[in-house]
Amino acid sequence: MSAGKILVVDDEADIRVLLKEILSEEGYDVDVAADAGQARASRARTTPDLVLLDIWMPDTDGITLLREWSAVASEDCPVVMMSGHGTVETAVEATRLGAFDFVEKPLSLAKLLRTVERALDAGKRRRLTGRSQVAPLLATFGKSRVVQQLRTELTLIAPLSAPLLLVGEPGSGREALARFTHESSPQATRPFVTLVASAVAEDNAERYLCGAASDGADVPGLFDQAQGGTLFVQEVEDLSPAAQRVLLGVIETGVWQRMGNPRQLPFNARIIATTQPGVEDRTGSKGLRRDLLAHLSALRLRVPPLREYAEDVPELLRFYVDRLVDAEQLPFRRFSVAAQNRLRNYPWPDNLRELRNLVRRMLIKGGSEEIRLEEIESELVANTPTDEPLVKQDLLALPLREAREQFERAYLQQQLLLCNGKVGQLAKRVGIERTHLYRKLRSLGVDFRHTTDE
DSSP: OOSOEEEEEOSOHHHHHHHHHHHHHTTOEEEEESSHHHHHHHHHHOOOSEEEEESOOSSSOHHHHHHHHHHHSOTTSOEEEEESSOOHHHHHHHHHTTOSEEEESSOOHHHHHHHHHHHHHHHHHHHHTHHHHHGGGTTTTOOSHHHHHHHHHHHHHTTOOSOEEEEOOTTSSHHHHHHHHHHTSTTTTSOEEEEEGGGSOGGGHHHHHHOEEETTEEEOOHHHHHTTSEEEEESGGGSOHHHHHHHHHHHHHSEEOOBTOOOOEEOOOEEEEEEOTTGGGGBSTTSBOHHHHHHHTTEEEEOOOGGGGGGGHHHHHHHHHHHHHHHHOOOOOEEOHHHHHHHHTSOOTTHHHHHHHHHHHHHHHOOSSEEOHHHHHHHSOSOOOTTSOGGGOOGGGSOHHHHHHHHHHHHHHHHHHHTTTOHHHHHHHHTOOHHHHHHHHHHHTOOHHHHHHO
């Protein structure tokens, strides 16, 4: 039996051949990819137990690909970065994004094999405790009203077979909730198959999803893999038009057929999809089909951003500390009361993913057992882009004058939109004399002329 599945991503053919030979001799099942596109396709076909990822590649660099995976992929697959031009900054960034380790080229095979063993062991520990890692999101952190309501709704939804649409911001835990729903359903022992919507090419959508009949043999597609279980579609808006047509046809008819084979096969997997808020405004010719959205919204659940249940942040911090200490053998540290209070009032623009990554950075950084407020302040990004919604701006990190200006700018921009760009209406709405309001808009850099034109 294979000791594990490893995906090697490197644009140098010699490196790919060498690593495949060596790792195969060690008993591993090895797949290789020459660039980011091939790597995405490989991970879409099957989930590896470990990825060896080169940083410097011509089309999409490894850090960018790791950032993409950290945004959508589960934590069960460790990633080890490889580079012949490693720097401290690159290693720190890779670690921040969740990389398990960082090895330099030319590769020391003895060190590489030790790193592979350690990474695979860590991945196994995560998978063994995976079911208990999803549940605490709903059970342990159930003190806030928001999470209690979420738990109640998911408990009612889980036994049903209708499609489910999870609407929430990136990093808000949508995949964890999808897995929880699957594991709480009658299909819990059946496959949970992930479809990364952006990985399905327009000209290959039907073959990728339905499979094909070739030389008398069936080549399975994603629908085959999901039979009897759950098909999880990440960011359904990213599906190509062809993929949307295929998925819509399967939902409407309940059957599908492989390319080159007229035999119709029943589709009996549940579909759970994710999308971001405001999806209705992005439907149409260049976005998600309205009829597909209607079918996927048979059951619909809003996933709240972390800032809406900030009272649970202290427990989440303790949970991720314990989890990362156990899974990655990181040194134990605890957050001081002042640090916890600061983080309860942080807007968490990237939600749970940002919290987990912050905890990982603080543990890797090391130091005294107590994580002080000063350390947290140095980690948080103070210059949140001013075009972010006000709820995502970390005003507590700014001096009073800058915080006031950011609030006033965001407040007036939103009010101006509500007034259809008419400054006269805005003056009445906000209670400011019109001449003074013009000066205020100019001083804050609010382009009221552009808004009025629109």
